[in-house]
Amino acid sequence: MSTLRAVQISKSFGAVAVLDRIDLTVQPGETYALLGPSGCGKSTLLRVMAGFEPADEGRVELAGRVVTRPSPERGMVAQAGTLFPWLPLRDNLAFGPREAGRSDVDEVVAELLQATGLADFADALPRQLSGGMQQRAAIAQVLANGPPVLLLDEPFGALDAQTRLRMHEWLRSVLAARETTTLLVTHDVDEALLLADRLGLLSARPARVVEEIPVPFGGARGRHTLSDPAFVRMKAQILDRVLVA
Amino acid sequence: MPLLTDLARLTQAERGDLPTSPARSQGRRRWRRALGVVVPLLLLGAWAMVSGLGWISPGLLPAPWTVTDAGRDFFFGERRTTLAGVVAFDGAGWGHVGASIFRCLVSFALAVVVGISVGLALGLSRWVADLFDPVINALRAVPLYAWLPISLIWFGIGEGAARALIFIGALWPVLIATADSVSRVPRGYIETARMLGTPRHRLWRRVYVPSALPEIVTGLRLSLTLAWMCVIVGELTGTSTGVGAMMNAARETGRIDEIVVGMFVFAVVGYLADLVLRGLTRRWVSWADT
Ligand SMILES: Nc1ncnc2c1ncn2[C@@H]1O[C@H](COP(=O)(O)OP(=O)(O)OP(=O)(O)O)[C@@H](O)[C@H]1O
Ligand SMILES: [Mg+2]
Numbered sequence: 001m002s003t004l005r006a007v008q009i010s011k012s013f014g015a016v017a018v019l020d021r022i023d024l025t026v027q028p029g030e031t032y033a034l035l036g037p038s039g040c041g042k043s044t045l046l047r048v049m050a051g052f053e054p055a056d057e058g059r060v061e062l063a064g065r066v067v068t069r070p071s072p073e074r075g076m077v078a079q080a081g082t083l084f085p086w087l088p089l090r091d092n093l094a095f096g097p098r099e100a101g102r103s104d105v106d107e108v109v110a111e112l113l114q115a116t117g118l119a120d121f122a123d124a125l126p127r128q129l130s131g132g133m134q135q136r137a138a139i140a141q142v143l144a145n146g147p148p149v150l151l152l153d154e155p156f157g158a159l160d161a162q163t164r165l166r167m168h169e170w171l172r173s174v175l176a177a178r179e180t181t182t183l184l185v186t187h188d189v190d191e192a193l194l195l196a197d198r199l200g201l202l203s204a205r206p207a208r209v210v211e212e213i214p215v216p217f218g219g220a221r222g223r224h225t226l227s228d229p230a231f232v233r234m235k236a237q238i239l240d241r242v243l244v245a
Numbered sequence: 246m247p248l249l250t251d252l253a254r255l256t257q258a259e260r261g262d263l264p265t266s267p268a269r270s271q272g273r274r275r276w277r278r279a280l281g282v283v284v285p286l287l288l289l290g291a292w293a294m295v296s297g298l299g300w301i302s303p304g305l306l307p308a309p310w311t312v313t314d315a316g317r318d319f320f321f322g323e324r325r326t327t328l329a330g331v332v333a334f335d336g337a338g339w340g341h342v343g344a345s346i347f348r349c350l351v352s353f354a355l356a357v358v359v360g361i362s363v364g365l366a367l368g369l370s371r372w373v374a375d376l377f378d379p380v381i382n383a384l385r386a387v388p389l390y391a392w393l394p395i396s397l398i399w400f401g402i403g404e405g406a407a408r409a410l411i412f413i414g415a416l417w418p419v420l421i422a423t424a425d426s427v428s429r430v431p432r433g434y435i436e437t438a439r440m441l442g443t444p445r446h447r448l449w450r451r452v453y454v455p456s457a458l459p460e461i462v463t464g465l466r467l468s469l470t471l472a473w474m475c476v477i478v479g480e481l482t483g484t485s486t487g488v489g490a491m492m493n494a495a496r497e498t499g500r501i502d503e504i505v506v507g508m509f510v511f512a513v514v515g516y517l518a519d520l521v522l523r524g525l526t527r528r529w530v531s532w533a534d535t
Contacts (some may be wrong), residue, residue: 050436050440051440052436052440069439070436070439070440071440071442072440072441072442074440075440076436076440078433078436078437080433082433082434082436082437084434084437084438084452084455084456085532085533086455086456086458086532086533087455087532095438095441095451096441096442099441099442099443099444099447099451100442125532127532141441142440142441145441145442
């Protein structure tokens with residue numbers, strides 16, 4: 001299990017400063033949610049963490065090592081789905097394990113199809129899947145490599161509220177079974193409170209971590225949690241702070 | 246375990262998303278394809294009428310039945326021995342068509358290999374593109390007929406020059422389509438592949454080519470059509486076999502019915518070749534169908 005750290009990461013695009021000395025530590029097995037206003041630089045931070053984009057300053061550390069390039073050990077699911085449209089679902093899921101030259105590709109794929117409830121759609125092309133199915137598949141594609149770290153950029157942002165809730169429950173069960181260190185970017189407070197062990201609030205651009213808040217609800221979270229008075233109270237508090245920031 | 250039942254219900258609801266093609270739309274498609282025969286039949290009728298009523302001189306356009314007779318002689322007539330260098334007609338049809346197709350395929354295959362390799366290099370590397378774009382675009386502007394004299398000098402009269410000309414004609418579409426589509430592969434695919442463990446040197450095979458394939462196939466089809474069109478130019482270089490050689494000989498002897506037979510052969514073979522190529526490549530491009 002691995003600690004994921006961002007150390008003093010700054011980044012600008014031309015004259016636009018997007019990230020301002022971001023410090024962040026995600027503990028082994030922890031799910032950490034970053035909440036921030038639209039356009040503040042959440043995706044940029046995640047892209048730097050994934051190695052898609054170099055930081056101007058600062059560094060990313062995984063279990064104490066500095067990491068720069070994209071790698072199967074930091075699985076990233078981008079905001080817009082990342083399935084390869086020319087591959088049937090089965091081959092999309094098999095993509096990573098095949099690159100790794102694993103001999104148990106078929107078993108890995110079968111297990112993920114089961115876990116995503118997509119076993120009947122193994123031979124369908126991505127465009128034949130609904131939005132929720134595509135996002136589950138995109139996450140499964142990344143999980144196929146068994147990454148110690150998972151980076152999720154608003155994975156369910158494009159889904160309707162009910163599907164999203166189902167996806168949250170699904171993702172909770174998946175993460176619980178894997179002890180993955182997860183950094184989740186979102187602007188949905190419900191999502192953050194349902195999935196995360198800790199929240200980080202980001203300021204408007206250039207993004208800084210303004211506050212870190214532990215999430216007190218235990219392991220068994222789901223639709224029932226939404227009506228829990230403590231949940232409702234906390235959600236209101238956080239919304240206040242996000243809207244002020 | 247509420248999650249699993251829930252997931253099951255979810256996918257149940259989602260199942261409606263898999264597009265099904267009802268038999269009715271398939272039947273309609275077949276019917277629409279049959280419509281494509283209507284215009285050729287009308288044209289044939291008009292041709293027969295114009296010839297039958299004597300509105301046009303057979304010296305300019307022979308009647309359909311004259312052409313049919315010539316076509317029958319071409320493919321099923323009795324072979325006569327001809328002097329060396331004289332292009333045979335009666336019974337020589339299959340031989341000529343075969344020679345033209347073979348020539349076309351040899352040059353087309355070479356054009357595909359060169360076009361895709363060079364196109365990949367251009368599309369994958371900004372450097373290569375900056376270096377070679379001007380040269381390629383300038384060469385591309387040289388008309389095929391302008392390559393004729395130098396091909397004759399370099400490759401000699403006959404087979405060599407013919408193949409060279411067909412190759413040049415077929416090269417550009419597949420080369421340009423490959424370079425263009427490869428250079429526009431969305432960055433997200435590359436990033437995802439890198440993140441999933443594809444090493445840089447394998448990206449072209451895992452991402453660039455499959456992603457660009459629909460456009461490459463369009464380039465291939467255009468190249469094949471052009472290769473077939475260039476066969477006639479290639480066969481003006483003095484080959485004694487091939488449909489183009491037959492037509493050239495027919496022009497010298499004033500056999501306009503034989504010329505029209507040749508045109509029909511070009512049209513039919515070209516059309517069939519495209520159908521075959523489309524059929525062979527369908528499974529590579531169907532993912533991009535809308
Ligand atoms: N490649 C780029 N070139 C120039 N500017 C960029 C680039 N990528 C992002 N930006 C800018 O950086 C800022 C932050 O973008 P980013 O996508 O990280 O925001 P975000 O927090 O993910 O927003 P959202 O919530 O809408 O997804 C924006 O102002 C954007 O215009
Ligand atoms: Mg974003």
